Amino acid sequence: MKTFQHKTATSVADTLSILSEYGEKAKLMAGGTDLLGLLKSKSMVGYPDVVVNIKTIAGLNEIKTDAQGLTIGALARLADIAGSTDVKDTWPILAEAAASVAMPQIRNVGTLGGNLAQETRCWYFRFPNAIGGRIMCKRKGEGPCLAVKGDNRYHAIFGAKKCFAVCPSDMAVALAALDAQIKISGPKGERMVAMTDFYHPLGNALAADEIIVEVQIPRPADNNRQVFIKHRVRDTIDFATVSVGLVVSMDGETVADARVVLGAVAPGPYRATKAEAALKGQPINSETAATASAAAIVGAVPLSRNAYKLDITKTLVKRALLP
Numbered sequence: 001m002k003t004f005q006h007k008t009a010t011s012v013a014d015t016l017s018i019l020s021e022y023g024e025k026a027k028l029m030a031g032g033t034d035l036l037g038l039l040k041s042k043s044m045v046g047y048p049d050v051v052v053n054i055k056t057i058a059g060l061n062e063i064k065t066d067a068q069g070l071t072i073g074a075l076a077r078l079a080d081i082a083g084s085t086d087v088k089d090t091w092p093i094l095a096e097a098a099a100s101v102a103m104p105q106i107r108n109v110g111t112l113g114g115n116l117a118q119e120t121r122c123w124y125f126r127f128p129n130a131i132g133g134r135i136m137c138k139r140k141g142e143g144p145c146l147a148v149k150g151d152n153r154y155h156a157i158f159g160a161k162k163c164f165a166v167c168p169s170d171m172a173v174a175l176a177a178l179d180a181q182i183k184i185s186g187p188k189g190e191r192m193v194a195m196t197d198f199y200h201p202l203g204n205a206l207a208a209d210e211i212i213v214e215v216q217i218p219r220p221a222d223n224n225r226q227v228f229i230k231h232r233v234r235d236t237i238d239f240a241t242v243s244v245g246l247v248v249s250m251d252g253e254t255v256a257d258a259r260v261v262l263g264a265v266a267p268g269p270y271r272a273t274k275a276e277a278a279l280k281g282q283p284i285n286s287e288t289a290a291t292a293s294a295a296a297i298v299g300a301v302p303l304s305r306n307a308y309k310l311d312i313t314k315t316l317v318k319r320a321l322l323p
Helices: 012-025 035-041 078-083 085-090 092-100 112-117 170-177 273-279 286-296 308-321
Strands: 005-008 026-029 050-053 063-065 069-073 181-186 189-194 211-218 224-231 242-251 254-263
Touching: 012 026, 012 050, 012 181, 012 211, 026 035, 063 085, 069 085, 078 085, 078 092, 078 112, 085 092, 092 170, 092 224, 092 242, 112 170, 112 211, 170 224, 170 242, 170 254, 224 308, 242 308, 254 273, 254 286, 254 308, 273 286, 286 308
Parallel strands: 005 050, 026 050
Antiparallel strands: 063 069, 069 211, 181 189, 181 211, 224 242, 242 254
């Protein structure tokens, strides 16, 4: 690793003060499961002068419920989310997504904010400096997206522009299906960003001097069903090749509302709105599941080596819909 300063923040205000001073030369660290690997490989866009420890900020690890819904602090550990009785009882899709991340050792230190803000896993972006030098690309500020003509097995089939790397966050998929909002704090105050608007093809909505404070999730309709499911190469620890977050509310035997969100296929969690439309007003059976699964991939533009994601997506949507 290169040398950097280490500062411990005692509050959100303290963190913002440090970020305002150092700008893009500062990086936040909570669990550190993503950041430390990037520092070691020297594959980041810019190496930080200072790493800010935010684990010591009191109150940002809380999981709270009230009449409006659920609030999860940015420093809440994935293991705590997966194990929360409140989460499992009313927002089980979040518990399922959190429990699916990596391995227990990672979940015991990894945080919600870190999971949402983690950097892409694209192997061109993360190519280690020690093996022939960094590979530049559009995400790093210059050059083409090498995945377009290269090895693009795990890259985007929806919504990619300039960069075809996918969002690696499982929590983002579940939160998007629940219509969650992210609270971000910065020098100009606090702002709310919808989970579905947080990502763009070259990164996310966070400015260099901002921090995720919490995520707010509304209560689902009373008669609802929630499912998180993902496919991965190594079933116990890998990042998803495709994932699906499903939240449907029922009116008797028919679907009153539906949110179908796809993961690992786009720069952020991707709402399959055509699949949602195919479900509304219909009973859930094998016929509607087949129709919705076919609708879920409408508009996909696969690259040379990732068209297999189309079949996986359709299969996962069917599995999510049918008990």
